[in-house]
Amino acid sequence: MSVSSKCYYAIRAIYALAEHGASEPMRIADIAQKEMIPIRFLEVILGQLKGGGFVESRRGAEGGYRLSKPPEQIKVGEIMRYVDGPIAPVDCVSQSRPKECGFHGECHFFGFWGRVRQAISDVVDQTTFADLLKENRDRKKAFVNEWMI
Amino acid sequence: MSVSSKCYYAIRAIYALAEHGASEPMRIADIAQKEMIPIRFLEVILGQLKGGGFVESRRGAEGGYRLSKPPEQIKVGEIMRYVDGPIAPVDCVSQSRPKECGFHGECHFFGFWGRVRQAISDVVDQTTFADLLKENRDRKKAFVNEWMI
DNA sequence: TGCAATGTTGACTTGTTTGGTCGAATCAAG
DNA sequence: CTTGATTCGACCAAACAAGTCAACATTGCA
Numbered sequence: 001m002s003v004s005s006k007c008y009y010a011i012r013a014i015y016a017l018a019e020h021g022a023s024e025p026m027r028i029a030d031i032a033q034k035e036m037i038p039i040r041f042l043e044v045i046l047g048q049l050k051g052g053g054f055v056e057s058r059r060g061a062e063g064g065y066r067l068s069k070p071p072e073q074i075k076v077g078e079i080m081r082y083v084d085g086p087i088a089p090v091d092c093v094s095q096s097r098p099k100e101c102g103f104h105g106e107c108h109f110f111g112f113w114g115r116v117r118q119a120i121s122d123v124v125d126q127t128t129f130a131d132l133l134k135e136n137r138d139r140k141k142a143f144v145n146e147w148m149i
Numbered sequence: 150m151s152v153s154s155k156c157y158y159a160i161r162a163i164y165a166l167a168e169h170g171a172s173e174p175m176r177i178a179d180i181a182q183k184e185m186i187p188i189r190f191l192e193v194i195l196g197q198l199k200g201g202g203f204v205e206s207r208r209g210a211e212g213g214y215r216l217s218k219p220p221e222q223i224k225v226g227e228i229m230r231y232v233d234g235p236i237a238p239v240d241c242v243s244q245s246r247p248k249e250c251g252f253h254g255e256c257h258f259f260g261f262w263g264r265v266r267q268a269i270s271d272v273v274d275q276t277t278f279a280d281l282l283k284e285n286r287d288r289k290k291a292f293v294n295e296w297m298i
Numbered sequence: 299t300g301c302a303a304t305g306t307t308g309a310c311t312t313g314t315t316t317g318g319t320c321g322a323a324t325c326a327a328g
Numbered sequence: 329c330t331t332g333a334t335t336c337g338a339c340c341a342a343a344c345a346a347g348t349c350a351a352c353a354t355t356g357c358a
Contacts, residue, residue, distance in 0.1 A: 001236045060326025060336040087150050108285050119268040136257050208305040209355020224347055
C-alpha cells in the first residue's frame with residue numbers, strides 16, 4: 001500500500017512548478033535541488049510527465065519546464081494514476097482497467113476492496129495542487145503568527 | 150497502492166478458516182483448492198501466519214490449521230500489516246514505524262499523505278473476518294431470494 | 299511397530315520492478 | 329557558432345515478488 005518514489009518525485013516536481021508560477025520556465029536543476037530529487041532521474045520523470053500533457057518544456061538557454069494547466073486543474077490522483085497505474089488495492093476493483101480474478105462475481109472480497117479503493121480515491125481525487133499550495137501557505141502563516149506573539 | 154498477492158492469499162486463507170469453523174482443523178490442500186492458492190506458497194504463508202499467532206496447527210493425520218481467535222476478533226488490517234508491513238502511502242506517515250524523509254517538519258505533503266493513510270486505515274481496521282462472512286451470507290441470501298421470486 | 303498422511307523448515311530459482319546512471323544528440327538564443 | 333539547456337535511448341545493480349523443492353518431524357491408526 002505505498003506509492004513508488006518515482007511517483008512521489010513526480011508529485012513534488014509538479015508542486016515545485018506550481019509554486020514557481022507559469023511566468024517563466026523552471027530549470028530541471030532548480031527543481032531537483034529544491035525538492036531533493038536525483039537530477040538524472042528527474043529528467044526521466046519530467047519526460048514522462050510531458051508525454052502525459054501535464055507539463056511543457058522549452059529547451060536551449062532560458063529553457064526549462066512549466067505546467068501546462070493551472071494548479072487548480074491538476075489533481076494529485078491524476079499524477080498518481082499516470083505514473084504508478086490504477087489506484088486499486090487489487091486489480092479486480094480498478095476503475096479504469098479492472099482485471100478478471102478467477103472468482104467471476106463470486107469473490108468474497110469485492111465489496112471490501114471496493115470500499116478501500118473508494119476511500120483512497122476520495123482523498124486523492126479531491127486534492128488539487130492549488131489546495132496543497134494553499135494548505136502550506138496557511139501553515140506557514142500560522143507559524144509566523146505564533147512566532148511573532 | 151496495491152497489496153501483494155501474498156497478502157491477499159493470506160487474507161483468503163484466514164477467510165477460508167473462518168468459514169470452516171474451529172471445530173476441526175482444515176488441511177492446507179483444502180484451503181489451497183478452495184481459494185485457488187498455489188499449495189507450496191500457501192505453506193509458506195501459513196507458517197508466517199502461525200508465527201504471528203493468527204493460526205495454530207496440528208500435524209500428522211487428522212492435522213491441519215485453524216484460527217487461534219474467533220473471526221470477530223481478527224481485523225483485516227492486522228493481517229495486512231503483519232504480512233505487507235505498515236499501511237502507509239509513504240514511509241514518513243506510518244503510524245507504527247515512521248521514517249525520516251529529510252524535510253523535517255517542513256514537508257509540504259505530510260498532511261495530505263496522512264489523510265490518505267487515515268482513509269485506508271478507517272476501512273481495513275474496522276472490518277473483521279466476521280463482518281466479511283456476514284456480508285457474503287447476506288449477499289448469497291439476497292441472491293437466492295431474487296432467484297425464488 | 300511401521301506406514302501413510304500431514305505439517306515444518308530453509309534454501310533455492312526465476313522474472314520483474316525499482317531506482318537510478320550515462321553519453322550522445324538536439325535545440326534555442328544571443 | 330558557442331553556450332546552456334532539454335531529449336532520448338541504452339544500460340545497470342540491487343531488491344523484491346512469487347513460487348518451487350527436498351528433506352525432515354510429527355501424529356494417528358492398523
